Amino acid sequence: MLAMTNKFKVLGLIAASVAATVLVTSCKDKRSTGWEYAPNMYRHIAYDPDQKNNNFADGKTAxxxxxxxxxxxxxxxxxxxxxxxxxSASVTATSPLPTTKKSFEEGKVLYEHFCSPCHGMTGQGDGLVVAHGYPAPPSYSKGQSSRGGAMKDLTDGKIYHTITYGVNAMGSYASQLSPVERWKVVAYVHHLQTL
Ligand code: HEC
Incomplete structure (x- = not known):
């Protein structure tokens, strides 16, 4: 019986303190956001990108x-x-990468991911999307470039320029491949030119 009374006392105490808390917090200023934890997370001294900024002539932070x-x-x-x-890329742009087995292997992987769907695993212009009707690119070893000359004679600069900007039905790969990755792919395309 004693234990029972104690239990009710405890419950009553909890209920009373919850009620007191509600009362105290609800009496506060309605516009207040309450207590802030780590206020400098909200009120930092750095400018937000979309904030007005008088330090710049156009008044913008960004x-x-x-x-x-x-x-x-x-x-x-x-x-x-x-x-x-x-x-001019053909004449003066040359790969800054030393040819190592590692970079060649990386170029192969990148080529297989990004280029083989159209150009085919061995660069013959017979990739999967071509099999489904996409215009076939010329073979790297046997085809002719639409900009003149044999595909097998394409230079570092011409291949890099093509990866960077694309040509006709081929889009640019500048946003998918970093410059170093592009040069690795160029080295692998040179290998495919000999097949
Ligand atoms: C969506 C299909 C497609 C993909 C993917 C693709 N290409 Fe092409 N590529 C083409 C087509 C089509 C042409 C022929 C365009 C033309 O000359 O009209 C071409 C042409 C080229 C040429 C010849 C450019 C020249 O000067 O004649 C090179 C080099 C080349 N691609 C490299 C690549 C590399 C490297 C990749 C991967 C990073 C790649 N392509 C990805 C479709 C593709």
Whole structure:
């Protein structure tokens, strides 16, 4: 019996304190957000990107990067997406990568993922999507480039330019492959040119 009374006492106490808490918190200013945990998470001194900023002439925090800015890890490829750019890349753009077995193997994997659906596993222009009706690219070893010359003679610069910008039915791979990855693929395409 004694234990029972104690239990009710405890329950009563809990109920009373919950009620007291509700009363105390509800009496507070209605516009208050209550207590903040780690307030400097909400009120940091750094500017938010979409915040007004008088330090800049246009009053915005998010500034457009200066012209010519390139992402970290990327290198500049100063050849425009034009026939002239393709031709000058052919003469002056050469792979900065040493040919190692490791980079060749990585180029193979990248090629098989990104290029083989159209160009085929051995570069003959007989990939899976071609089998379903997509326009066939010319074979790397036996075909002719639509921009003149044999595919087997395509240079470092021409292949890199094509991966970067695409050509006709082939899209650009600049957003999928970093410059280093592109050069690895170029090395693998050179291998396919000999098949
Ligand atoms: C969606 C299909 C498709 C994919 C994927 C594709 N290509 Fe192509 N590629 C083509 C077609 C089609 C052509 C022929 C375009 C033309 O000359 O009209 C072509 C042409 C080329 C050429 C010849 C360019 C020239 O100067 O004549 C090269 C080199 C090439 N591709 C490399 C690649 C590489 C490397 C990849 C992977 C990163 C790739 N392609 C992915 C469809 C594709």
């Amino acid at each position: 500034q457009v990067p200066p012209k010519g800015t390139i992402p970290v890890g990327f290198t500049r490829f100063n050849y425009p997406n034009t026939r002239g750019g393709y031709d």
